[in-house]
Amino acid sequence: MKYTEFEIISHFFKKNQKIDKNQIKGIGDDSALIKVPKNNILAISTDTLAEDTHFFKNINPQDLAYKAIAVNLSDLAAMGALPKWATLSITMPKANQKWLKLFSTSFFQTLNKYNINLIGGDTNRGHLSVTLSVYGLLQKNSTLLRSNAKKDDLIYVTGSLGESGAGLLLLQKKISVKNIKIRNFLIKKHLRPIPRVNEGTILNKIANAAIDISDGLISDLGHILKSSQCGANINLNKMPISKILKNNFTSKDYFNWALHSGEDYELCFTISKDQISKLNAAIKEKLIKCTCIGYITSVEKGFTLTKNKYEIVFQKKGFDHFSF
Numbered sequence: 001m002k003y004t005e006f007e008i009i010s011h012f013f014k015k016n017q018k019i020d021k022n023q024i025k026g027i028g029d030d031s032a033l034i035k036v037p038k039n040n041i042l043a044i045s046t047d048t049l050a051e052d053t054h055f056f057k058n059i060n061p062q063d064l065a066y067k068a069i070a071v072n073l074s075d076l077a078a079m080g081a082l083p084k085w086a087t088l089s090i091t092m093p094k095a096n097q098k099w100l101k102l103f104s105t106s107f108f109q110t111l112n113k114y115n116i117n118l119i120g121g122d123t124n125r126g127h128l129s130v131t132l133s134v135y136g137l138l139q140k141n142s143t144l145l146r147s148n149a150k151k152d153d154l155i156y157v158t159g160s161l162g163e164s165g166a167g168l169l170l171l172q173k174k175i176s177v178k179n180i181k182i183r184n185f186l187i188k189k190h191l192r193p194i195p196r197v198n199e200g201t202i203l204n205k206i207a208n209a210a211i212d213i214s215d216g217l218i219s220d221l222g223h224i225l226k227s228s229q230c231g232a233n234i235n236l237n238k239m240p241i242s243k244i245l246k247n248n249f250t251s252k253d254y255f256n257w258a259l260h261s262g263e264d265y266e267l268c269f270t271i272s273k274d275q276i277s278k279l280n281a282a283i284k285e286k287l288i289k290c291t292c293i294g295y296i297t298s299v300e301k302g303f304t305l306t307k308n309k310y311e312i313v314f315q316k317k318g319f320d321h322f323s324f
Contacts, residue, residue: 019224020117020263023085032119034085034135034142041143043136044115045075051128056171061099062106062193069110073195074212074265080144083114083197087233088121089131092224096195114197142204144269148229151210152297153270156279160240161217161287162254163189165261177248185244193265199288206278210269218303224270225296225303234294236307270296 020026024033036042049068050055069086076083087109092099110119116134167190169175172185177183196212203210210229211220225232236255244253267290271279282288297304305312 004035020084023117023119026117026119027121032085032087037137039140040137041140042161043076043079043081043138043143044133045072046070046131046133046219047075048129049133054230057128058190065103065107066192068130068132069107069114069116070193070195071214071265072132073114074137074214074267075199076134077196077200078144078210078212078267079136079138080142080200080203080207080210081138083116083134085117085135086111087119087133089124090121090126091126091129093125093128114195129289130207137205143202144200144207144210145227146176146209146211146224147227149224149230149270149296150272151230151296151298153208153248153272154276154292155221155232155234155268155270155294155296156290156292157213157217157266158199159194159242159264159266160242160245161213161259161264161266162241162245162257162261164193164221164263164265165257166245166249166254166260167191169257175249175253179248182244182248190263193263195265198265199267199290202282203267203271203286204276204283207269207271210267211313213266213268214262214263215269216260219262220258220268221268222303224268225299228296228297231297231301231303231308233297233301233304236312238291238293240291240293270274279318 002206022035022037024035026032034042044200047068049055049064049071055064055067066090072086073083162185166175167186167188170177170187171190200210209224211224213220221232239255240257241254241258245257269290279290283290297311305313
């Protein structure tokens with residue numbers, strides 16, 4: 001069955017709309033109309049996932065729908081914003097009914113999980129790509145920025161690092177593991193990262209600076225350092241590496257993945273020492289899981305890595321869309 005552009009929107013996307021008190025007009029007009037509540041500001045993030053750059057041609061449409069949302073929500077989480085709305089633009093070679101049904105079902109399951117409304121978008125014919133914009137709300141004067149790290153801040157990361165990098169290499173068949181459960185776990189970490197939305201709203205009130213780890217810890221923390229005009233000392237002995245990685249790969253491999261591979265979509269944040277008691281309370285209540293990996297230094301001291309008290313020589317690299 002062939003679908004026109006408007007039939008695709010009506011059949012697979014418009015029918016799933018929800019009602020939002022701040023949503024004046026959603027899908028069905030030339031523009032969506034949104035009312036921003038008093039004393040709030042709007043946070044906006046946009047990401048494009050393109051075939052052969054961000055995902056393989058044979059990716060499951062459910063996984064693609066999930067990840068398109070997750071990577072955008074991770075950006076809002078890094079600002080401490082509460083997600084509310086989304087717009088979707090999708091380009092595809094043809095309107096495949098089965099593919100669209102699988103994609104849209106997963107898409108709305110994920111939106112509903114985070115209480116997000118789809119308010120507009122576009123469809124086009126061409127090489128497969130998905131562009132999602134998400135919109136979130138923040139209280140005025142309560143925003144996490146890359147530019148607000150302070151000397152002597154402690155540096156933390158949520159969750160664990162490196163598993164997504166391992167999952168990608170497994171999909172590329174560049175590495176292997178015998179245990180199928182471990183293989184599937186690592187691949188899932190790559191295809192279905194968990195955006196740290198709840199953690200972001202907690203950190204919004206106590207942290208100084210934050211960023212999501214999409215291009216690798218070294219690269220992304222480097223953005224904080226550049227914006228805040230400071231340096232950092234990272235202790236590799238404190239890096240949150242899972243037992244799965246430690247038990248199945250060499251330390252050279254898992255440290256490399258944790259530092260450089262990216263797509264973990266964990267949060268890296270800095271926090272002043274006088275706020276640590278509040279962070280520890282959130283950790284105790286299991287509202288956030290995070291690890292201290294180092295501290296902010298003056299810009300003159302630069303970016304250093306240490307292991308067993310010795311400084312490690314490293315290259316500052318991370319994922320770059322235009323590096324090939």
